Amino acid sequence: MSIRLEHIHKSFGSVEVLKDISLEFPEREFITLVGPSGCGKTTLLRILAGLETASSGAIFHGEQKVSDLAPGKRDVAMVFQSYALYPHMDVFRNIAYGLKVRGTPKEETERRVREVARVLEIEHLLERKPKQLSGGQRQRVALGRAMVRKPWLFLMDEPLSNLDAKLRVTMRGELKRFHLRLETTTVYVTHDQLEAMTMSDKIAVMDKGEVQQYATPAEVYNRPANIFVAGFIGSPPMNFLSGAAISGGELNLDCGDAKRAAIAASPLAGNESREVVLGVRPQDIAVHMAAVPHTIAAEVSLVQLLGSEKLVDFNYGLREQVTAQVKADSLLEAGQKVWIGLDPAKLHVFDPASGRNLLLEN
């Protein structure tokens, strides 16, 4: 059964943190709520958990309204950012607590805890206290505590943010594998767009208490709904070039000194002339050593080696800046004069006033 959020509003005093959120989470999918700090994603998760009550709106699990139920009655499980393991209980009792509270018979509790521990490979840790565990092990125990109850919904609040970079990558893969195995609907909160992209079936990008876009990772990346989504998803972030305009069926760019360079055919239907904000990802910029049509003159200002790639900053026009990602063996150095071309198929054009992606409206 899918989960429906209908017109969820939440205010703390006069501060409105969630504004009319309506979403549907299909059964068995891995949904990520992603956005910057303070966008309301954790509040939305806590409302799903029942730890906060929405100012208005309702949550449905299938046809059943669950938003009036207390957290313990919803039968959902949550993995907290801080893990929140009970410090005075050993791992076994931590995992078993939810079953004990529900009055599950002792033998069954024992069997289920051992089964979960086996799946998570923490059988040898069952007698340890949380303080005797490493970060990754605590993470698994927290996961075990959520899994053992076989809930219909997993809620995860930035569960990887306290792990070091290497462990985070490992655990990311494991979480995804567990999800594929258990097939329990999961709502995952993160501020890390990479986690959102790699793990999710669907992503809800949030900002300022509103869902900016709710779509598959590929859709969010390739067809961002607006400037915010385009800038938030993707690493390194998308370049936004101001001073772009569409006229006479061409897209041209202000290159300073009243010169405008045509860089591509207009991606928009119709012949209307208008100012736009041009978005281009660093991967979609080509560097030429000589002038060719539809390129603009630029100067290399900074080169950063990432390993397999280089991140190169260029200045063009009147101190406008753009970043490109090129192969590591490209022979570019600061001060060098080059020409840069933007891949016409990968350009995004946004409305300067509203920030909307104009390509989606064609």
Add this chain to the structure above:
Amino acid sequence: MNPVALARQALAYVMLLLVTFVICFPLLWALSTSFKLPQDVMASPPTLIPREVTIANYRNLITGKEQYFHGVGKGYVPSTAAPQHFTSWFTNSVVVSLGSTLISIVISTLAAYSITRFRYWGRRIIPYFSLLGYMIPSIILVFPMFLVMAEFRLTDSLWSLTFGYVSITLPFCMWLLWAFFRGIPIELEEAAMMDGASRLRVFVDIVLPSALPGIIAAAIFSLIVSWNDYLFARVFINSIEQLPLTVGVMHFFEGVHVDWGLMMASAVLMTLPMALLFMLMQKHLVAGFGAGAVKG
């Protein structure tokens, strides 16, 4: 270890021993005197190690046998009242200290939990006001309180002492536990609620065990304050059999006659329970019980 480091360590130990000796000397002297024969108590020169050891002082205190002042040999006839009550004084002290501590801890634990976990008007200032109450000298509180106790006909009973001690220990215990509860991550409780536990169950299963070091610290504080109090007992209690130890022991002074042997034996017996308690509970007092619960 090189000679300089060795010398430094030796010096440190000498200093520590010296300080410990100075601090412990009154207790050692009391211990020594309590085992001396009456004629050796005032012997000159004084000796720390008794020349002849006797347990008569302790035996007489506990059995309530009259020995008082006979040993001094001045033909003084002791008052029949005073020193036979040692065991009831001891019991009174135990009952009153445990009683007031129990009341203080139960109330302050619930109050501190409420202040840190629920939202209502005034919850931020209550802890500071409670501390303010603790800062008022007891001597200012004791007489108005005596009048209140008299009104309720509680004077000269152990209830008056119990309530009196609660009034001075409760604010501090509450403040201490408030500070402690603030340090317990709220996620622990939320996790238990998600696991299906009721608020009461969360409090019993999760909050109390996490707060145990704080509760023990508050309980020890409360026990020490009520065990050592002199003022309230002096004002509230008249009958000799209702006295706690602190005031009761005063009765070993009979005019110019003082039975130092009994006095010192009482002092040792008074100190012992608190010292033992402290030694047993010391490890629980060490905070950091909650380490490992949240991100590490």
